[in-house]
Amino acid sequence: xxxxxxxxxxxxxxxxxxxxxxxxxxxxxxxxxxxxxxxxxxxxxxxxxxxxxxxxxxxxxxxxxxxxxxxxxxxxxxxxxxxxxxxxxxxxxxxxxxxxxxxxxxxxxxxxxxxxxxxxxxxxxxxxxxxxxxxxxxxxxxxxxxxxxxxxxxxxxxxxxxxxxxxxxxxxxxxxxxxxxxxxxxxxxxxxxxxxxxxxxxxxxxxxxxxxxxxxxxxxxxxxxxxxxxxxxxxxxxxxxxxxxxxxxxxxxxxxxxxxxxxxxxxxxxxxxxxxxxxxxxxxxxxxxxxxxxxxxxxxxxxxxxxxxxxxxxxxxxxxxxxxxxxxxxxxxxxxxxxxxxxxxxxxxxxxxxxxxxxxxxxxxxxxxxxxxxxxxxxxxxxxxxxxxxxxxxxxxxxxxxxxxxxxxxxxxxxxxxxxxxxxxxxxxxxxxxxxxxxx
Numbered sequence: 001x002x003x004x005x006x007x008x009x010x011x012x013x014x015x016x017x018x019x020x021x022x023x024x025x026x027x028x029x030x031x032x033x034x035x036x037x038x039x040x041x042x043x044x045x046x047x048x049x050x051x052x053x054x055x056x057x058x059x060x061x062x063x064x065x066x067x068x069x070x071x072x073x074x075x076x077x078x079x080x081x082x083x084x085x086x087x088x089x090x091x092x093x094x095x096x097x098x099x100x101x102x103x104x105x106x107x108x109x110x111x112x113x114x115x116x117x118x119x120x121x122x123x124x125x126x127x128x129x130x131x132x133x134x135x136x137x138x139x140x141x142x143x144x145x146x147x148x149x150x151x152x153x154x155x156x157x158x159x160x161x162x163x164x165x166x167x168x169x170x171x172x173x174x175x176x177x178x179x180x181x182x183x184x185x186x187x188x189x190x191x192x193x194x195x196x197x198x199x200x201x202x203x204x205x206x207x208x209x210x211x212x213x214x215x216x217x218x219x220x221x222x223x224x225x226x227x228x229x230x231x232x233x234x235x236x237x238x239x240x241x242x243x244x245x246x247x248x249x250x251x252x253x254x255x256x257x258x259x260x261x262x263x264x265x266x267x268x269x270x271x272x273x274x275x276x277x278x279x280x281x282x283x284x285x286x287x288x289x290x291x292x293x294x295x296x297x298x299x300x301x302x303x304x305x306x307x308x309x310x311x312x313x314x315x316x317x318x319x320x321x322x323x324x325x326x327x328x329x330x331x332x333x334x335x336x337x338x339x340x341x342x343x344x345x346x347x348x349x350x351x352x353x354x355x356x357x358x359x360x361x362x363x364x365x366x367x368x369x370x371x372x373x374x375x376x377x378x379x380x381x382x383x384x385x386x387x388x389x390x391x392x393x394x395x396x397x398x399x400x401x402x403x404x405x406x407x408x409x410x411x412x413x414x415x416x417x418x419x420x421x422x423x424x425x426x427x428x429x430x431x432x433x434x435x436x437x438x439x440x
Contacts, residue, residue, distance in 0.1 A: 038294030041171025045178030059189030066271030067195040069278035073262040082152025085247035089240040090159040100227040118145035157213040173209030181205025246385035253392035261403040280358035296374040368428035
């Protein structure tokens with residue numbers, strides 16, 4: 001008798017929730033180490049600044065901070081032309097000698113542009129500084145050209161450091177700059193007082209740390225002296241001609257979108273109101289800068305290497321990178337939105353309640369900035385400068401036009417800050433989409 005076996009029952013697959021990849025799985029050990037190293041240096045500098053902030057807001061008035069805000073906006077706009085955009089090309093050459101030639105070319109251009117800034121401001125200062133907070137800045141114009149030089153030089157050196165992944169040196173420069181700035185500002189505020197202490201301290205902080213980055217670069221140039229010959233400089237100037245031709249207008253538009261609205265506000269706001277806005281913006285950028293700028297430098301090094309060796313991994317890397325940035329920043333920004341008015345008044349003093357209200361308005365825009373800004377160099381690294389130029393035209397016109405229109409209509413300062421924040425948030429959403437569609 002034959003026994004008939006029942007048909008086998010298909011084993012049902014157990015449902016399981018897919019495991020979310022860890023931050024290390026997404027970005028890799030090398031990227032994690034770079035972020036950790038840079039974050040350590042920035043954390044030390046920002047912790048010193050945060051610890052000193054309650055004292056500074058009591059040693060200096062909102063009017064003093066308003067003058068500092070106008071100064072930093074003017075310097076930030078002028079440093080756009082410091083190296084004519086060639087500094088952004090430093091991570092790209094496959095040959096190290098070409099990268100050294102690019103750094104040398106940036107130094108030569110920077111000396112010429114600093115001289116032009118000094119002469120131009122000296123001739124035009126009666127016209128430029130005649131309204132609002134800008135009028136109070138007129139007697140400090142002699143500090144603008146040195147500040148432009150130090151900022152532009154440091155930026156060029158950081159691009160080279162990112163290329164060679166010298167993250168430890170970059171971290172130490174943050175510490176040196178924080179010590180110099182805070183020490184000078186506190187000392188000046190305790191002994192003399194006035195906005196000069198804030199301006200000189202800011203300049204001293206920017207200057208410190210440059211030698212730490214320049215020292216190993218000088219050794220490399222000494223080993224390959226031909227990289228500074230005129231023929232080599234001309235070769236890299238022609239090889240990367242797109243950067244001054246397309247990157248410079250694009251970067252100028254981008255910087256204008258960031259600094260020009262604040263200069264417009266400086267023309268119509270009293271110095272005290274501008275000081276409140278500066279403090280709110282600075283406090284929100286303390287946590288975002290702690291990771292955001294360092295992530296950007298690591299992203300530059302990692303993305304440029306992937307583009308040279310395995311271009312097919314660039315898009316997945318970009319998507320995972322931005323996803324984790326959004327997860328990282330959402331919680332803190334929600335806390336800022338609900339608690340900032342109370343916290344500002346308690347930490348910085350009763351005179352700074354308005355700054356807390358401004359922080360609440362700026363929080364959503366700062367969240368999107370933190371997600372998009374670290375990866376905004378994607379277009380440059382992909383040599384799609386024409387897209388960057390088109391984007392920056394839109395971005396600059398949106399932000400500057402919004403603030404200029406609100407100022408022309410004589411809106412109140414909180415309303416002007418509100419429309420500025422809304423325009424900025426919308427612009428970052430569009431930029432993130434453009435970057436995603438660009439990477440193949």
